[in-house]
Amino acid sequence: MKTEMKKVYLDNMATTPVLPDVRRAMLPFLTESFGNPSCLHEWGDVPRDAMEAARRQVADLIGGNPEEIIFTGSGTESNNMAIKGLAMAQQKKGKHVVVSAIEHFSVLNSAKTLEKWGFEYTTVPVDKNGVVNPEDVRKAIRSDTILVSIMQANGEIGTIEPIKEIAKITKEKDILFHTDAVAATGNIPVNVKDLGVDALSLAANMFYGPKGVGALWLKKGTRIMPLLDGGIQEGGRRAGTENVAGIAGMGKAAELARVEMKVRMENLIKIRDYLIKELPLKVSHVIVTGHPQNRLPGHASFCVEFIEGESMLMLLNAKGVGVTSGSACTSRALQASHVLLALGLPHEIAQGSLLFGLGTDNTKEDIDYVLEVLPPIVERLRQMSPLYSKFLKQEKGE
């Protein structure tokens, strides 16, 4: 008889699973409560009430006011809306934007689009752990700078950025500050007032909510140009009939994240630190990427030298382990991760990237399983790697 293979999902930075309570909160809006929340009859009342309840739940998670929450279709949409929408609304004041080198593509490519629209942007570097130096942000700010966007935590290397310190500078200079908190929100404490930002992006599927729903928190009184023209949903800032089921799910997920955060974090940090400590002991020539301590609770990322990430993740998949990589081969653009290159890692090392996104379902046994199956996979790929044989020959020669 064939025994069931062990399955270990460790790709929670790609998406988390949907919690049962979240799914339950969504189902009525896919069945009997199908109405359009813009409608004034009773079919519209129930979904409208659900949306407003979710708005409060999301606001509570980040310490904002419900009327400051704009529901969107994803973290990517929130970032696009913040960068393009805030810049366009302020273009009379200036046409310069500052971002970091390790932003998500939804921020970087939005900045590139602004460039085509006649804006300019400056990219601030990061150190070898992926940390932005607030003084570099200060130096990048010009008299015509209107917006700074630095992520709260990086999804690829887990590093948490000094948002509060950067906010002091933007406040002093009277410039809007947006933070992409998609990877952070729901996983670490995020409080918009405490951070001192003007806009913040989040996405439900990073904290056990559904895919296809995100939000932009926008400080009261901040002007923004909508991306979509249409009706007056979301106060006229995001047209289109709302994804009510998704929004209800996001609300429930936000509530659970707020209530359970401390316990989740404690458990995740324990198994994360175990993986970060043990993997380099089991496999030689492994580099931990991102900040060693100041990183997302469930985030462990590495570069395994002399081999390539996609082949590692495929062999891990054959063992029932789901992970991801920032290698060129895994990206459709066939370019090594801009984040890993920004850390100063050479291409051949960046190609060996391996990213573990641990979630609330994971246990120490899951990590032990990875520590058992990964070393032979690495060994096998190294045995067929020309880079490894070159390295061995060099070692012998010395």
Added chain:
Amino acid sequence: MPIYSEKVMDHFTNPRNVGEIENADGIGEVGNPVCGDMMTFYIKVKNNRLEDVKYKTFGCGAAIAVSSMVSELAKGKTLEEAMKITPESVVNELDGLPTVKHHCSNLGAQALHAAIENYKEKQKAGGQKNG
């Protein structure tokens, strides 16, 4: 559905002819870590035929499967026949590759051809071997 065909997965998980040939008659090295893949092919030639073909590959699943398939296709062929192995034929033999991975098949054929060219150059420079 997985992105790779069963045949690609078979060659990736059980790659044929992996290794180096000591005192190889020709060596072909292509690619670089910037694009993500590197392949080194080693050939042994006897009576104008590829008596042995081995390789080492740094790269993704497709790059490894391509190397394995190229080595299998080339082994036993005359040099002229081996020069006719094209990226398209490799892709076909593997029951297809995702479009973004087609460059891997180019690399495989290039590395084999580079090894054959290297053998021919050595022949010209260093006199005859085995006819």
